[in-house]
Amino acid sequence: MSTLDETMVGTARDSETPVLELDDIGKSYGNVHALRGVNITVRQGEVTCVLGDNGAGKSTLIKIVAGLHDYTEGTMKVNGETRRFASPRAAQSIGIATVYQDLALAPLMSVWRNFFLANEIRKGPFLDIPTMKRVCGEELTKMGIVIPDLDRPVGGLSGGQRQCVAIARAIYFGARVVILDEPTAALGVKQSGVVLKYIVKARDAGLGVIFITHNPHHAYLVGNHFVILKLGRVVLDAHRDELTLEQLTAEMAGGQELAELSHELRAVDPGKVVTPHAVQHGGVDAPDINTGEIRAIEEI
Ligand SMILES: Nc1ncnc2c1ncn2[C@@H]1O[C@H](COP(=O)(O)OP(=O)(O)OP(=O)(O)O)[C@@H](O)[C@H]1O
Numbered sequence: 559m560s561t562l563d564e565t566m567v568g569t570a571r572d573s574e575t576p577v578l579e580l581d582d583i584g585k586s587y588g589n590v591h592a593l594r595g596v597n598i599t600v601r602q603g604e605v606t607c608v609l610g611d612n613g614a615g616k617s618t619l620i621k622i623v624a625g626l627h628d629y630t631e632g633t634m635k636v637n638g639e640t641r642r643f644a645s646p647r648a649a650q651s652i653g654i655a656t657v658y659q660d661l662a663l664a665p666l667m668s669v670w671r672n673f674f675l676a677n678e679i680r681k682g683p684f685l686d687i688p689t690m691k692r693v694c695g696e697e698l699t700k701m702g703i704v705i706p707d708l709d710r711p712v713g714g715l716s717g718g719q720r721q722c723v724a725i726a727r728a729i730y731f732g733a734r735v736v737i738l739d740e741p742t743a744a745l746g747v748k749q750s751g752v753v754l755k756y757i758v759k760a761r762d763a764g765l766g767v768i769f770i771t772h773n774p775h776h777a778y779l780v781g782n783h784f785v786i787l788k789l790g791r792v793v794l795d796a797h798r799d800e801l802t803l804e805q806l807t808a809e810m811a812g813g814q815e816l817a818e819l820s821h822e823l824r825a826v827d828p829g830k831v832v833t834p835h836a837v838q839h840g841g842v843d844a845p846d847i848n849t850g851e852i853r854a855i856e857e858i
């Protein structure tokens with residue numbers, strides 16, 4: 559058993575120790591407090607969804623866990639041991655894999671080359687290309703990912719397929735925590751569905767999955783545990799059995815803020831249908847031809 563297996567598998571699987579614990583984590587960039595007092599627990603075999611609006615601190619959180627940035631307050635534990643990563647490589651070496659939305663793979667390289675990037679199999683001094691192609695094909699098939707030509711550059715795959723290859727790679731190389739940074743943000747409905755399916759597969763493979771998203775519907779389809787960040791603080795931390803999709807959506811929209819917005823929108827009569835007939839015949843908002851209002855609009 560390798561060092562990685564001893565440190566990661568031995569303790570987490572056999573006991574209830576969370577694979578990742580953030581305890582009162584804070585991060586300042588000069589005067590900007592991007593995160594304050596953040597407590598999050600990630601367990602293996604669960605999908606932890608981290609939701610939040612723009613500027614909530616989601617990316618900052620990922621960067622800390624992925625070893626890109628250091629934290630300025632609190633403690634981070636991996637398998638019960640306090641950790642501070644000096645680099646992304648240090649995080650990867652103890653089994654934390656990050657799938658960034660755009661940087662997941664090198665677009666000009668083939669699928670199999672990407673799969674083994676930085677972990678190439680060698681036969682003496684040479685790359686063992688046949689073995690790498692075979693293993694890559696087998697691993698993708700195991701995940702149910704069908705890519706007919708593994709020599710094809712990854713840039714030619716759909717966004718969803720690329721995410722799936724990156725997830726399969728993380729699982730194959732022994733990741734215990736996989737962080738997905740808004741993997742469905744740029745995808746259509748069908749492709750999002752495919753990526754969500756592989757998020758579930760990663761969970762079923764026993765990984766602790768951290769799924770960062772703006773979308774409560776996507777989160778609720780796969781999540782076991784939900785954390786909402788707002789202006790750098792945790793405003794909700796709940797398990798699936800403690801909250802409905804409606805509650806999650808309302809919390810994401812900001813509870814009170816949503817109530818105020820809905821009050822405001824009610825005043826402008828939502829659902830009102832404005833018929834062209836009404837407008838042409840001097841409906842409420844119809845521009846007045848005689849006053850030159852139409853010309854004024856066209857000039858704008
Ligand atoms: N390198 C940096 N230097 C200074 N401030 C930063 C830096 N990175 C992030 N911030 C600030 O920290 C706060 C949180 O930013 P972060 O990027 O983590 O939010 P986010 O939740 O990922 O938002 P988005 O959904 O827009 O990606 C913001 O106020 C942001 O301006």
Ligand SMILES: [Mg+2]
Pocket residue numbers: 616617618
């Ligand atoms: Mg971000």
